[in-house]
Amino acid sequence: MHALTFRGKQTIHYESVPDPIIQQPTDVIVKVHLCGICGSDLHPYHEREHGLDHGTAMGHEFIGEVVEVGRDIHMLKKGNRVFSPFTTNCGRCFYCNKGLTCRCAAGQLFGWVANGVGLPGGQAEFVRVPLADSTLLSIPDGMLPEEALLLGDVCSTGFFCADQAEVEPDGVYAVIGCGPVGLMAILGARERGAEKIYAIDAVPERLQLAQKFDAISIDYRKDDALQVLLSATAGRGADAVMEVVGSPPAAKLAVQLVRPGGIVATVGVHTEQEMAFSPVEAYDKNLTYKIGRCPARAYMGRLLPLVQQSKYSLTDIITHRLPLNRGVEGYQIFDQKKDGCIKVVLMV
Numbered sequence: 001m002h003a004l005t006f007r008g009k010q011t012i013h014y015e016s017v018p019d020p021i022i023q024q025p026t027d028v029i030v031k032v033h034l035c036g037i038c039g040s041d042l043h044p045y046h047e048r049e050h051g052l053d054h055g056t057a058m059g060h061e062f063i064g065e066v067v068e069v070g071r072d073i074h075m076l077k078k079g080n081r082v083f084s085p086f087t088t089n090c091g092r093c094f095y096c097n098k099g100l101t102c103r104c105a106a107g108q109l110f111g112w113v114a115n116g117v118g119l120p121g122g123q124a125e126f127v128r129v130p131l132a133d134s135t136l137l138s139i140p141d142g143m144l145p146e147e148a149l150l151l152g153d154v155c156s157t158g159f160f161c162a163d164q165a166e167v168e169p170d171g172v173y174a175v176i177g178c179g180p181v182g183l184m185a186i187l188g189a190r191e192r193g194a195e196k197i198y199a200i201d202a203v204p205e206r207l208q209l210a211q212k213f214d215a216i217s218i219d220y221r222k223d224d225a226l227q228v229l230l231s232a233t234a235g236r237g238a239d240a241v242m243e244v245v246g247s248p249p250a251a252k253l254a255v256q257l258v259r260p261g262g263i264v265a266t267v268g269v270h271t272e273q274e275m276a277f278s279p280v281e282a283y284d285k286n287l288t289y290k291i292g293r294c295p296a297r298a299y300m301g302r303l304l305p306l307v308q309q310s311k312y313s314l315t316d317i318i319t320h321r322l323p324l325n326r327g328v329e330g331y332q333i334f335d336q337k338k339d340g341c342i343k344v345v346l347m348v
Contacts, residue, residue, distance in 0.1 A: 003057040003124030004327040004346075009047045010335075012328050017057060020120065020128035025072035028132040030082060034145050035122045035324070036061035037334050037344045038086075038153060039179055039246075040269045041111070045331065048271040051114040060086035060110035061153045062122030063145055064348075066136075075133040082136040083148035084129060085156070085296035086110055088119070091134030101297035106131065123327060125348055137300055140308060146315045146345060147307050150184075154343070155307070155314055156299035157267050158184020158244075162192055164265035164290045165240035169193030174229060174238040174257050175215065177245035178206035180317050180343045181267060185242045186213045187312045196232070200225050200253075205340035209316060220253075229257050237262065244268045248276035255281055266291040320344040 003017045020029055038061055043049040063083040066076050076082065086109060089096055093105040101107070108130065111121025120127065129135055139148045158181050167173055167189045175182050175189070178201035189197050190213070199210035200218045207217035218225050229238050237259035243250050246268025254264045255277040264287065282289065307314065319342045322330045330344045 001125035002324065003120070004059065004324070006044060006052050006056045006058055007054050010045060012045070012058065012331050014325055014328055017055070017124070020126050022068055022070050023128065024130060025070040026131050026133065027070045028066050028073055028076055028129050028136070029068035030062070030064040030084075030127050030129055030136075031067045032062045032064040032122055032125060032127055032348045034063050034149050035059050035346050035348060036149055036153070037123070037327075037330055037346070039181065042335055043269055043271055045335065053113045053116065053118075056111065056113040056118070057120035057122075057124045057127075058111050059121035059123030061149055062110075062127060063139065063148050063152070064127070067126070070132070073133055076136060076138075081139040083139055083152050083300070084110070084122070084136050085300060086153050087296070088129065088131045088135045089297045090131050096134070099295055099298045101295040102293040103295075123324070123346065125324070135297065137304070140304070143308060144315060146318055149345060150314050150317075151300050151303060151307060153294075153296055154180045154317070155184050155303060156296040157181050157294040158186075159188035159191065159303060160294040160299055161185040161242045161244060161265050161267045162188030164267070165189070165242050165263050167192040167194045167240065169195065171239035172196045172198075172229070172233050174198045174200060174225070174241045175210075176200045176241060176243045176250050176254055177268065178203070178210045179244065182242070182244040183209055183213060183317050183342070184314070185244055185267075186210060186215045187314075189242070190214060191306070198225070198229060198232070198238070203337055205319070206342055209342065212316070225253065226256055233259065236260070239263070240265060242267075246270050248272055251276035255285070255287065258285065258287065261286045263288045263290065267294060317343045318345055322346055324348045
């Protein structure tokens with residue numbers, strides 16, 4: 001089969017790799033129909049995260065059709081159209097029972113193989129899914145493939161971020177970073193009743209879409225985000241800040257923007273070794289800081305009815321659709337934000 005593989009810093013190849021096979025009786029093989037390039041894919045792409053084996057199939061956002069099933073699969077059958085979270089989940093361990101499926105004791109992250117150990121990703125023609133009965137969900141009739149794809153990561157992560165921020169209808173909130181997850185965090189905050197959401201970015205197309213999603217846009221190159229938030233809150237600051245960039249400047253800004261006693265909810269993937277703010281800064285604000293990976297499998301089922309209602313136009317964030325064999329170009333477009341790029345999906 002063909003896949004997009006990691007071959008070193010800023011080097012992705014479209015090449016032939018071995019077809020996946022059933023390795024455990026709880027595996028299935030999925031023929032991929034659609035996959036996505038995620039902002040977190042850029043961390044190994046730029047080697048901000050180290051250790052990914054060269055030749056690893058990239059990606060953790062995919063949907064497709066079950067084409068092979070292990071002998072212990074009971075919930076799925078050949079021909080099922082399915083979507084997936086970005087980690088596998090056993091559905092039975094302490095963490096899965098707590099709803100923290102992203103920390104499943106047996107879970108693996110798609111698209112991460114180090115020293116020969118791990119799970120190849122879904123930017124490929126086929127993908128092996130371990131623990132498939134408790135990992136995959138069937139795509140309901142009438143749901144757009146792109147909606148199912150977004151549910152597996154971007155949408156779930158954005159709504160999780162809004163939940164972590166404990167958004168309430170009468171609060172004032174800020175979202176730092178209006179990429180795909182930031183835009184979904186705006187919708188997540190809206191779903192929780194927020195009416196005043198400030199969206200901070202510097203890419204015009206992203207700020208325009210944030211406005212379409214009923215946020216107030218702030219171009220940080222032109223306006224002082226701190227002064228805007230202070231003016232809007234009688235000098236207090238935001239009740240909560242949702243930080244979806246995963247960089248020290250974004251983390252620092254989040255702490256500056258939040259009011260005393262407020263919450264900073266971070267879902268951006270941080271790869272630095274130290275916090276961008278000091279314990280003194282956190283203490284002096286009585287800060288609540290929440291950070292970590294979204295339990296996407298738990299959120300998929302919860303958000304499925306909302307997506308089926310078509311309450312929000314989730315697919316507006318998809319700006320580029322390319323075939324898998326143009327995936328190398330897709331990485332470049334997404335990384336460099338060419339042509340107003342917000343989200344790239346690849347058709348297989």
